[in-house]
Amino acid sequence: MSKVAFLFPGQGSQHAGMGKDMYEKHGKTKELIDEADETLDHPLSGLMFNGPEDHLKKTENAQPALLTASIAAFELLKEKGVTPDYTAGHSLGEYSALVGSGVLSFTNALTVVRQRGLFMEEAVPSGVGAMSAIMGIERAELETLTDRVARDGEIVQLANLNAPGQIVISGAKSAVEKVEDLARENGAKRVIPLEVSGPFHSKLMQPAQDKLESVLEPVPFSEAEVPVIANVNAKETTDASIIKNQLVQQVTSPVYWEDTIRRLLELGVTTFVEVGPGNVLSGLVRRVQRRGVDVYSAQDIESIEKVVENLK
Incomplete structure (x- = not known):
């Protein structure tokens, strides 16, 4: 039987309006996004729905906003009975994948990515x-x-x-x-x-990596219910301690995304669902493997319904 991978987008896929239709029409999504506002003590929902774009694209805002929109889409898919055999996320998206795989709670992930974004903004002076x-x-x-x-x-x-x-x-x-x-x-x-806003995934991000390691140390990580493919080596794991260590390394390490897609293909995945705003990852899958795969985007109620119709 065909295996399914959920792919979660990274920074750059954010846009004003993301998550708004789910918030207005789906009670659990409203609860989730309201929870994000409360957790961060910040009107994240206003930025997600209305922008302005220049504020939304700031790293410390874009990262929690993308996580929230992605998990809203994930929860709606899950409610409708569509679940993955594997998860992966591009850079920031790896945190969404970990929530989807049961490794991190949504609120803990939200708090961490907010701090991660701030650390990355602060690591290197503007223009350097x-x-x-x-x-x-x-x-x-x-x-x-x-x-x-x-x-x-x-x-x-x-x-x-x-x-x-x-x-x-x-x-x-x-x-x-x-x-x-x-x-x-x-x-x-x-x-x-x-x-x-910075030279992400380079050695210049070492100050951000060091701070993130301290933040992650007390955060509880669970064994993954669904294997996660790590950015740092494109290998699947369910081990909580390995996953935590890899998240720290990820800040200064390359994102091996092509290798991630190739590994998922080796594992028997033929259906890829991009869960969250945009369709960047869908395009990358097609660049790696043009034939024999099905690629879907699940970012709003209409597209999620199409995914459910095709996969159930």
Whole structure:
């Protein structure tokens, strides 16, 4: 029988209006989002529903908002009888995956990601770091270019290995710009500097990683009811202590997303459901595997109903 993976989106998929129709039409979603407002002592729902976008995209707001919208969609799918065999989440989305797999409670995850977002915002002064998407160069070749620049003492590395020929680099702004130039010289099809508030998933995030480790230490983690594929190594686990350690490492480690999708395919997954705002991850699945898979988006009542209709 076909296996199902739930994929949870990361920062960048947030948008004003997310979760609003579920909040207005589904009582349990309203309770969940009201709980988020109360837990954070902050009107998160107002930002989710109305923006403004410049406030919503701030890391400390985007991360809890995405978690909340994603878990709202997850709970509605679960209520309708659609559950996964595996979960995975892209960067911030890994926290949503852990809630979905029963490792973290929603309120604990919400508190942690709010702090995580603040730590990431504070880790590097504005303008010091950068990220850039490099299209059309394969992993080994791009890693050779980042290593060449890093040998001069500057920090730059592969950050998000999203799909074949679609990789994000991260690090010091000057080093990222050097790699951009080298990538163009070596045949990159596109180089896209990203509008981000910091050099995420690079060694420059070490201060944020250290603070997050202290925050996570007392937080209770349960054994996963559904195996989770980790960002840091694209391997499945249910072990609570391993998962906690991997979440700490994740702050400065690359996100091995292409490898995650390939591992899920090896495990027999042929149905992928992106649970939460946007369709970025759905597109990445199709870049990794074009044939023989079904890919769905579940982000509002209409799309969730379509998923239920197709999978039940």
